[in-house]
Amino acid sequence: xxxxxxxxxxxxxxxxxxxxxxxxxVLVWAFGHSPLAAYRALAVGAFGTREDLLETLAFATPLxxxxxxxxxxxxxxxxxxxxEGQMYLGAxxxxxVAGMVPMPAGVxxxxxxxxxxxxxxxxxxxxxxxxxxxGAHEVISTIMCNWIALHxxxxxxxxxLAEPGRAExxxxxxxxxxxxxxxxxxxxxxxxxxxxxxxxxxxxxLWGTRAGYELRLxxxxxxxxxxxxxRPERVVVLSFVLGGLAAGLAGASQVIGRPPAWSxxxxxxxxxxxxxxxxxVALVGRNHPVGGILAALLFGALAQGGRLMEYEVGVLSELxxxxxxxxxxxxxxxELWGMLRRRLAR
Amino acid sequence: MRWKAVVTWTxxxxxxxxxxxxxxxxxxPPVSLLETxxxxxxxLALAAVGECLNQKAGLVNIGLEAIFMVTATVGVWFxxxxxxxxxxxxxxxxTGALLGLGFGAVSVYGKADQIIAGMGLNVFxxxxxxxxxxxxxxxxxIHVFPNELMVPRxxxxxxxxxxxxxxxxxxxxxxxxxxxxxxxxxxIRAVGEKPEAVDVAGLRVDRLxxxxxxxxxxxxxxxxxxxxxxxxxxxxxxxxxxxGFIALACVVFAGLEPLLALGAALLFGLADGFASAVAVTPGxxxxxxxxxxxxxxxVVTLAVVAAVIGRRRFPSTVGRPYARE
Numbered sequence: 195x196x197x198x199x200x201x202x203x204x205x206x207x208x209x210x211x212x213x214x215x216x217x218x219x220v221l222v223w224a225f226g227h228s229p230l231a232a233y234r235a236l237a238v239g240a241f242g243t244r245e246d247l248l249e250t251l252a253f254a255t256p257l258x259x260x261x262x263x264x265x266x267x268x269x270x271x272x273x274x275x276x277x278e279g280q281m282y283l284g285a286x287x288x289x290x291v292a293g294m295v296p297m298p299a300g301v302x303x304x305x306x307x308x309x310x311x312x313x314x315x316x317x318x319x320x321x322x323x324x325x326x327x328x329g330a331h332e333v334i335s336t337i338m339c340n341w342i343a344l345h346x347x348x349x350x351x352x353x354x355l356a357e358p359g360r361a362e363x364x365x366x367x368x369x370x371x372x373x374x375x376x377x378x379x380x381x382x383x384x385x386x387x388x389x390x391x392x393x394x395x396x397x398x399x400l401w402g403t404r405a406g407y408e409l410r411l412x413x414x415x416x417x418x419x420x421x422x423x424x425r426p427e428r429v430v431v432l433s434f435v436l437g438g439l440a441a442g443l444a445g446a447s448q449v450i451g452r453p454p455a456w457s458x459x460x461x462x463x464x465x466x467x468x469x470x471x472x473x474x475v476a477l478v479g480r481n482h483p484v485g486g487i488l489a490a491l492l493f494g495a496l497a498q499g500g501r502l503m504e505y506e507v508g509v510l511s512e513l514x515x516x517x518x519x520x521x522x523x524x525x526x527x528x529e530l531w532g533m534l535r536r537r538l539a540r
Numbered sequence: 541m542r543w544k545a546v547v548t549w550t551x552x553x554x555x556x557x558x559x560x561x562x563x564x565x566x567x568x569p570p571v572s573l574l575e576t577x578x579x580x581x582x583x584l585a586l587a588a589v590g591e592c593l594n595q596k597a598g599l600v601n602i603g604l605e606a607i608f609m610v611t612a613t614v615g616v617w618f619x620x621x622x623x624x625x626x627x628x629x630x631x632x633x634x635t636g637a638l639l640g641l642g643f644g645a646v647s648v649y650g651k652a653d654q655i656i657a658g659m660g661l662n663v664f665x666x667x668x669x670x671x672x673x674x675x676x677x678x679x680x681x682i683h684v685f686p687n688e689l690m691v692p693r694x695x696x697x698x699x700x701x702x703x704x705x706x707x708x709x710x711x712x713x714x715x716x717x718x719x720x721x722x723x724x725x726x727x728i729r730a731v732g733e734k735p736e737a738v739d740v741a742g743l744r745v746d747r748l749x750x751x752x753x754x755x756x757x758x759x760x761x762x763x764x765x766x767x768x769x770x771x772x773x774x775x776x777x778x779x780x781x782x783x784g785f786i787a788l789a790c791v792v793f794a795g796l797e798p799l800l801a802l803g804a805a806l807l808f809g810l811a812d813g814f815a816s817a818v819a820v821t822p823g824x825x826x827x828x829x830x831x832x833x834x835x836x837x838x839v840v841t842l843a844v845v846a847a848v849i850g851r852r853r854f855p856s857t858v859g860r861p862y863a864r865e
Binding site for chain 1: 655663668
């Protein structure tokens with residue numbers, strides 16, 4: 195069992211995902227379904243046809259962004275689990291500009307996208323400020339902000355953005371503020387390129403600029419960063435704002451970049467849990483923007499395949515989320531594969 | 541220092557009394573507010589006291605929310621099978637103990653990043669609980685169970701109180717005495733501050749931490765099963781609604797002292813009770829949008845966390861695995 199050093203993280207991530215799949219299979223079996231049938235349906239659902247593959251990409255789009263939120267946090271030594279709430283606000287911001295503020299084509303799409311991103315970033319400021327200047331633990335403050343965001347977004351969706359006569363959703367994005375659909379047989383739109391592009395920009399920023407270097411230094415070695423004159427408050431705010439922009443874009447992508455609704459459901463049904471899903475994606479992607487893109491493809495496949503699994507085998511697609519949790523749990527053990535390797539080497 | 545505490549408490553009590561007057565004037569009965577407040581306090585207090593023990597020994601379990609969600613569901617199922625709410629509470633505590641033990645084992649033997657392991661539990665519960673609801677009752681929405689499965693409440697002259705609430709108060713007292721008056725408590729505190737010393741003294745660091753993780757899980761599990769069986773009378777997948785994290789805020793607020801955690805739980809419980817009362821009181825509910833009322837517990841938690849933290853001291857090894865040199 196010798197893997198080249200460079201490939202080791204990749205191998206370990208894949209092995210952890212496999213472990214999660216096995217554990218999920220045990221769950222499926224324990225509740226009286228056939229794990230093989232379930233996973234067969236999942237694979238067919240995700241990769242069976244060209245349409246399924248495109249749909250997998252559509253599911254991967256928001257995940258690579260919420261993964262980015264978590265990853266940028268970890269890189270700065272923070273545990274930002276506020277992507278969920280930042281994403282709700284991003285969706286609300288994008289819905290407002292896309293649905294209620296008419297603008298010329300081209301400008302409108304960009305404005306709606308930016309509005310979503312900014313709304314996410316603004317929502318990330320509260321936990322950022324509380325962390326930087328009050329030392330409030332970001333796990334608690336981001337979760338509280340998530341719940342406040344949930345109620346605030348539902349309120350805004352119902353009272354200010356509702357489509358007249360249709361209580362279940364907001365006004366749809368005007369045609370000028372919709373990302374072009376890439377293929378009529380799927381819900382994939384060009385927002386995928388924006389998501390990938392943003393992840394790459396963040397990658398370039400973190401690894402190519404002084405501020406990015408300081409952020410990573412503060413995460414890896416806070417002592418050294420302090421001696422080097424890095425201001426910790428700046429790092430905290432920068433990390434939260436970058437994360438908020440990504441999460442906001444994720445929320446926006448589900449409104450102005452996802453047919454057929456082109457709007458936000460009043461229950462936030464088309465965005466909820468995408469933020470939490472990003473945590474597992476980020477960890478499997480080793481908290482790296484590019485790793486996150488690859489991991490998102492995998493989790494996107496699970497999400498898309500889960501729909502067929504639910505339809506054909508009767509295993510609720512929510513199982514995919516339980517599986518995600520098991521993967522996160524296993525990823526927490528840094529020594530898991532190291533221990534195993536030593537056992538095997540003996 | 542003493543007189544400062546006296547002044548603080550006088551002000552606090554005065555504020556409470558004024559608040560009660562005000563509530564009566566706007567039409568919110570303070571007694572029912574207190575009743576709901578105590579109900580809301582119970583799961584928070586149980587989980588927070590358990591987490592205090594846990595963190596004193598050096599483990600941080602942020603998976604309390606997951607334990608709440610899973611044990612609420614498992615508790616209701618066992619209550620229906622055993623035809624008794626008490627059976628459900630015990631099953632909840634046992635399930636919580638198992639989850640706590642699993643978390644402890646991964647943290648102690650796997651030297652896991654505890655924050656990530658805890659979040660893994662939370663994400664797992666987010667998917668597992670709907671899956672469980674469908675598997676057990678073939679319906680993903682609200683599950684209402686027969687009323688006789690509710691844990692009966694004790695009537696007092698001031699209103700009803702759940703025996704679990706009393707148990708939570710006793711547990712907080714017992715945890716305080718355990719930590720500060722017994723040898724075991726001393727060892728628990730030592731294992732959080734200086735695990736090397738405990739190890740050199742010939743005691744098992746791993747077993748002490750597994751013990752607190754299991755007890756902490758059991759208490760959170762009791763609290764989780766209490767949510768449907770002692771309070772709401774029904775089960776939904778979002779039943780805990782962030783309460784696991786509010787319990788964490790109690791722990792931080794209390795600086796790991798069980799009695800202070802009980803107090804914090806009462807404070808957050810009252811905020812929760814206030815929100816529930818506002819949501820149903822005629823004359824008030826029409827004027828305040830429901831969505832803003834629902835935010836109250838979270839805003840209060842955020843405010844308290846922002847106001848308090850930074851001045852608390854935590855055990856030196858909290859959140860870090862112990863490895864022999």
